[in-house]
Amino acid sequence: MPKFVLLWTDVSMWLLMAAVLAYVRFILVRPNLRTNWRKVFIDAPALCSSLVLVLCLLVTLLDSLHYRPLLPPAPGVANAPAAYDPRTRSVLDAGLWRLVESREATYSRPLSYVGFTKESIEVDGVVQRVAPRLKFGGAHLKDPATQWLPDIARLVATGLATGAVLAAVLSLAFLAVLARAQRRPLADCARDVWQQQTQVPWRAALGMLWLLALLGGAAAALAGPYHLMGTDTTGNDVLYQSLKSIRTAFVIGTLATVATLPLAVVLGIMAGYFKGWVDEVIQYVYTVLSSVPNVLLIAACVLMVQVFLDKNPELFETGAERADLKLFLLCVVLGLTGWAGLCRLLRGESLKLRELEYVQAANAFGVSHTRIMLRHIFPNVAHLMLIVTVLEFSALILYEAVLSYVGVGVDPSMNSFGGMINTARGEMSRDPVVWWSFASAFGFMVALVLAANLFADGVRDAFDPRARTFRVRLAPKKARGA
């Protein structure tokens, strides 16, 4: 039985998941919320990007179950106490254990079967400068020069086929569910979806599903016998690092925004509702906080966190726990320094709401202040909270990279996009250039941030009646010709 390790961010992520599920239940019983969320998913980009986000969330959650495997008992020692691996693993690691294990000596190009740097090797009694074969990447090839290309083609083909089968099964299952819900024959439903006659743009979503399945299938097939994105300076698989970085980005994006909420909501509503000196004090506090340039404020706080961790080494057992605690504290710092914007917004909204008739009526009936704020003000500013939370998510992922660059981000031992970019900086100045770490970080990060941005736009359009973002729509062909 392995020993489960409860990391701070793991617990928070799972609690957050529970909260999200509770919110989904809440949506289902509230017709007005349901209409709004329906509006989000009517937007095709938002619907497609939510698929990407769900996929990233899945990776994050798999990577948020940590344990230390039981080591086999030492030979010859009877009744030894159970010993656990000092390295903490997650379920994702276990799934990708092949990638973790297949460690090369140093750099290698994506899909390559030889190393990046040449070495002096004795071939048939003559010392030659050649690039050595990799230990794992393409190790199954006997004559790589001729077999490599057909092998790659075969792997891509099988991968694409697997992906297509998976996507076909999922699409059919989805269509069946849709047909059942609408009580119509499946063929009719499929035709409607294909001809874009449905209110929710299911065709776009299914297209995205196919794209993801095909890409994922090909990637999974290639990642088996090769290093799909190459290896880094210590020979670690870059694809694995990128997948691990998704969790770091996701944790920062979600936990840090959630950490801003308590202060922003409580203080913002209080300032708007009570006015007078409460308002003055709260305004003063958030002006002070927002007047310090953000990077500096965070840097100052993170330096203090470092001193704190230095002083209290008893708080963590392993390096992973230390890195995780640092990540958690970074999220707290980001939360405590970033609530001013939302607070200002909520204060303004509450100022307006408190003058409305229903609040005054509640007041006249002698409802207590706390209850008015809870029952009458809060539900009416909740949509702002949601919009800002979703918008902040992508901003924070981008921010993490900058903070890691400055040196106040996540622990260097933890995989993160910021860390990858940081090392890529040196690699890009090598000759010949080592571009794959950088490209990998770039691809994953852009996909994640772009999806988050598109989703956030959808949420904002659906929930804020006044925000007119003026989405671009091409005018219909006929109208343009006129």
Next chain:
Amino acid sequence: MSGYLLRRIVYGALILLGVNLFTFFLFFTVNTPDDMARLNLGGKRVTQQAVEKWKVERGYDKPLYFNDKAQGSAQVTDTIFWERSVSLFALKFGRADSESAGDIGHEVAGRMWVSLQMALPLFILQVIASTAFALLLVMFRHSRLDFWGVVSCVLMLSISSLFYIIVGQYLFSRVLKLAPISGYAPGLDAIKFLVLPIGLSLLARIGGEARLFRAMFLEEISKDYVRTARAKGLAEQVVLFRHVLRNALIPIITSAGGYLPYVFMGSLVFENFFGLPGLGAYVIEAIGKQDFAIVRTMVFLGSLLYIATFVLIDLAYTWADPRVRLG
């Protein structure tokens, strides 16, 4: 007007005081000077003498708020709080924490101009470029140009500024050899070192800005006065430039001015990457060396800039829109 300015200055001073108290609390109460000394000298095996010596050298051995050993006004002035926090208001920054770094005031005075050389052209060019791009999109609204323009804006704002820096440096400095990789030279030579960071910085920010401005312009364009202007036969360009641009200035000023302080401080990654010896690079070095004195000073300077900018924004409002009265 003068009454308004006076009030803003007093409130600004109050905020600065708050910032100072906050940083002082963070740097001296949450963590004591002893902790800082240990971290700075390295590790746990530091003798108490070394810590004491370190503190004496930097004047951190004095009492925090109140010195009961001193006489008269020295009871208040001969403390860490007075020397390290109150004296910032007189722009006396003291010496840096680490051994090699010297007087902070001297460094700041020198580096300020480098930062300004980067920040000022960047700010002006950015406002012009974003406005021009947004106006172009609005001019051809609902066309292919608009559609793909906005799509590329969304794509560009989803890319971290670090990517622009790394790719830009690789492309323009290493492959095309159009600009020096990094470094700085005073005088007119500075231009060739500044072109690339400024250009890349522009590129990194234009996506978000242009999209925001486009929305603002479209908001204006749906108003009645625009219809009237068109109805009296004005050309679309005239409507856009003379009427819409003029009226959209207020939100543009708010949004552009909002990060004027960040342009100054926020180009720190760019400065560091391209080896420009400005304030931003100074901050990153200080964070790397865990030099708390420099970080504290920069926090103070940053908020000073922020407050000054907001007064400037208010003044700009009155210029952009004569209906706005400060008072």
